[in-house]
Amino acid sequence: MRIKYSTKHKLEMVVLFPGEYHATGYPKMISTLLGSCVAVALFDERKQVAGLNHFMLPQRLSNSQKFFLSDAGKYGMYAMELLINEMIKIGALKENLKAKVFGGAKVLNFPDKRTINISDSNVEFAFGYLQEEGIPVISSDTGGSRARHVLFFTEDAKVLLRRIAGRDSDSIEENEQKYFDKIKITDKIKEKLTFF
Amino acid sequence: MKSTSRRVLIVDDSSTLRASVEFSLSEAGYEVLHAPNGVKALEILDKHSKGNRQIGMIITDINMPAMDGITFIKEVKKTTFKFTPILVMTTESEENKKLEGKAAGASGWLVKPFKPEQLIRVVSRFIRS
Structure with missing residues (x-):
């Protein structure tokens, strides 16, 4: 995550990288570059709390199983819950939340059967969840x-979206590939349990 | 303390999480009750207390609307279910949060995400089969 100041919009700008999220109760811009990943913008207009995440699933969703029963779906649920929890802590009410969904372009080319068309699974998961x-x-x-x-304005939940091609797109692909390699490892979830 | 009842109460505001946990525990032979927040969960406990029905274990999230998990645990400790083991299941992993849970009376703290088999293993440590 990187914090910048936009002189054009006179607002603080939070730049999100793959796997990150940010929630706020203040007027800000949250920006992110998306290839195969998805970003879900959530906002509670009444409580003036908004947030954005940027994630992808560690593998493709299965056709025969509901997404919340699969390991891949559970990873997505975790990514969504981190953002929702942060927003609730700031004062949002879950029943007030509305969403905007972006991303899932076919940018990454995975040869593996478990990950082919992962962009579709990312989008399917976001809408299903x-x-x-x-x-x-x-x-x-x-x-x-x-x-x-994607440029998300937290004050009014407005989004400015620009499509990217060419060389700019290459660095996005590289960042997402690094993130994917990381979550592939963390997919081997270690039990984090404390007994009192 | 180990329970004997295979009835487990899940308290989580996420319907997908409740569905996922319910599926895993039902497959493992547990009877699952669920509530979206602490208030509704206390109502379920009250009904079971009046009907003299056992609940073997309570699994609760922390960040929930209407009543957060820590307040819920404190409230459970005032009921006839005060000896029922309570496992916290949350995205929160900070030590101070865990201490809050421990002080409120939780028996354990499981950080999300986890695999179904991990949850079943934890539950089986609280419920004697």
Whole structure:
């Protein structure tokens, strides 16, 4: 995560990298570059709390199993819960939350059967999760073959989206590949249990 | 303390998490009750107390609307279920949060994400089969 100041918008800008999230009760811009990953913007208009995440699943969702029963789905649920919990701590109410969904372009090329078309699974998971949790999706821009730059304004939940191609897209692919290699390892979840 | 009842109460505001935990525990032979927050969970406990029905274990999240997990644990300790083991299941891993849970009366603290087999192993340490 990197904090910058936008002189153009006169706002603090939080730049998110793959696997990160940020929630706030203040007017800010949260920015991220998306390839195969998805970003879910959540906001509670009444309580003026908003947040954005950036994640991908460690493997493709299975067609025969509900997403919340699979290991890949559980990783996504964890990514979503981190953001929702942070927003609730700041004062958001879950029943007020609305969502916008972005990303899931076919940017990464995985030869492995477990990960081929992972961008589709990322998008499928985001919509499935939000539906199951009763969080309405009010806008989205997903799929396709071009990476995206998302700029989320937390004050009014407005999003500026730009599609990216060429060399700029290469660095996104590189960052996402590094993130994917990391979550592939953490997918071997260690039990973190404390007995009192 | 080990329980004998295979009835487990899950308290979590995430419906996907409740569904996922319910599936894993049901497959392992546990009867699962669930509530989306502490208030609803206390209502379930009250009904079971009046009906003299046992609950072997309570698994609760921390960050929930209506009543957070720590307050819920403190409230359970005022009921007839005060000796029922309570496992906290949360994304929070900070030591001060764990100490809060311990002080409130939790028996254990499991950090998300976890695999179904890990949860079943933890539950089996609290419930004697």
